[in-house]
Amino acid sequence: MSFSLERMREMAEAGAVARVVVAETRGSVPREVGAEMLVTSTTTEGTIGGGALEFEAIARARRTLRSGTDCLDRVPLGPSLGQCCGGSVTVLTEVWDQNRLSEIDGDVVSRALPGKPDIVPLAVERVLARVRNAGVVPAPSMIDGWMVEPVTYPDRQIWIWGAGHVGRAIVGVLAPLPRLRLFWADTAQDRFPTDIPSGVEQLVALNPSDLVTFSGQEAEHLVLTYSHALDLELCHQILSRPFRSLGVIGSETKWARFRKRLAELGHSDAQISRIACPIGDPGLGKHPQAIALGVATVILGQATGEKSMTGTDTGARA
Numbered sequence: 001m002s003f004s005l006e007r008m009r010e011m012a013e014a015g016a017v018a019r020v021v022v023a024e025t026r027g028s029v030p031r032e033v034g035a036e037m038l039v040t041s042t043t044t045e046g047t048i049g050g051g052a053l054e055f056e057a058i059a060r061a062r063r064t065l066r067s068g069t070d071c072l073d074r075v076p077l078g079p080s081l082g083q084c085c086g087g088s089v090t091v092l093t094e095v096w097d098q099n100r101l102s103e104i105d106g107d108v109v110s111r112a113l114p115g116k117p118d119i120v121p122l123a124v125e126r127v128l129a130r131v132r133n134a135g136v137v138p139a140p141s142m143i144d145g146w147m148v149e150p151v152t153y154p155d156r157q158i159w160i161w162g163a164g165h166v167g168r169a170i171v172g173v174l175a176p177l178p179r180l181r182l183f184w185a186d187t188a189q190d191r192f193p194t195d196i197p198s199g200v201e202q203l204v205a206l207n208p209s210d211l212v213t214f215s216g217q218e219a220e221h222l223v224l225t226y227s228h229a230l231d232l233e234l235c236h237q238i239l240s241r242p243f244r245s246l247g248v249i250g251s252e253t254k255w256a257r258f259r260k261r262l263a264e265l266g267h268s269d270a271q272i273s274r275i276a277c278p279i280g281d282p283g284l285g286k287h288p289q290a291i292a293l294g295v296a297t298v299i300l301g302q303a304t305g306e307k308s309m310t311g312t313d314t315g316a317r318a
Helices: 005-012 051-067 098-102 122-134 165-174 208-214 228-239 252-264 288-301
Strands: 017-026 036-039 044-046 071-076 088-096 108-112 141-143 146-150 156-161 180-186 200-204 220-223 245-248
Touching (some): 005 036, 005 098, 017 051, 017 141, 017 146, 036 051, 051 071, 051 088, 122 141, 156 165, 165 288, 220 228, 228 252
Parallel strands (some): 156 220
Antiparallel strands (some): 017 036, 071 088
């Protein structure tokens, strides 16, 4: 995890945001350094581990919002919190508004911890020099009284075509994850739920395949609309331009027909073979949430290069 600058700027349009981040850990703890939670007077996003630790952190964050004063707290995870982890967590709570966020420039956010001098320590200077000169992005950490964190930028485009049960399940699983930018398309507004997760770009078009041209060359597509004809047209349009990966929900019969039709539309065997159909993990079952978990596992497991939307020969059926 790291500093969610883009999302914080969005939230700060409505007012200041308290950011709670795990700055340091010792022993057994529920989350890693850099885990963050964004808190307003009425909402929360993210998690630093749940339970009493998080309950108290939210209350502290809202006090911090009212006072406007950042704070740093070391919290033992023992009997006082009714927990048995045995470790401790140092939690940094800061108030960020549009003015403060506008001062961030670059891929690393470095600042003095509450009560510490604003003079940049030599160790932090060295870290920032490695960023400038060699592009070495540091892990989140406290260094000589300063907090240093890389900025998180959504660098993967996930296009979900279809707002039915499986589409909703996939969006629900993927939306909270960092570094993913979700685009969710369907034919009508009323096909979407009323509670679209934050950060998801909703797209409505009578013919969704017209939107394919707006997807980037590294876009990852999941096609699972209510119509086989629409699925086919989407596959045709996606295959006609650069993309990173493409998965289609379907049966063996559907996929055989798609292969034949896509070949008739002029696509080569090699290009058609880039499509993963069906998607998901059959071992998890065919429930929408089970399919979503299988797809999310593959997406999370993708490090570099192109990989299939499914690691198996069989999976979710339409």
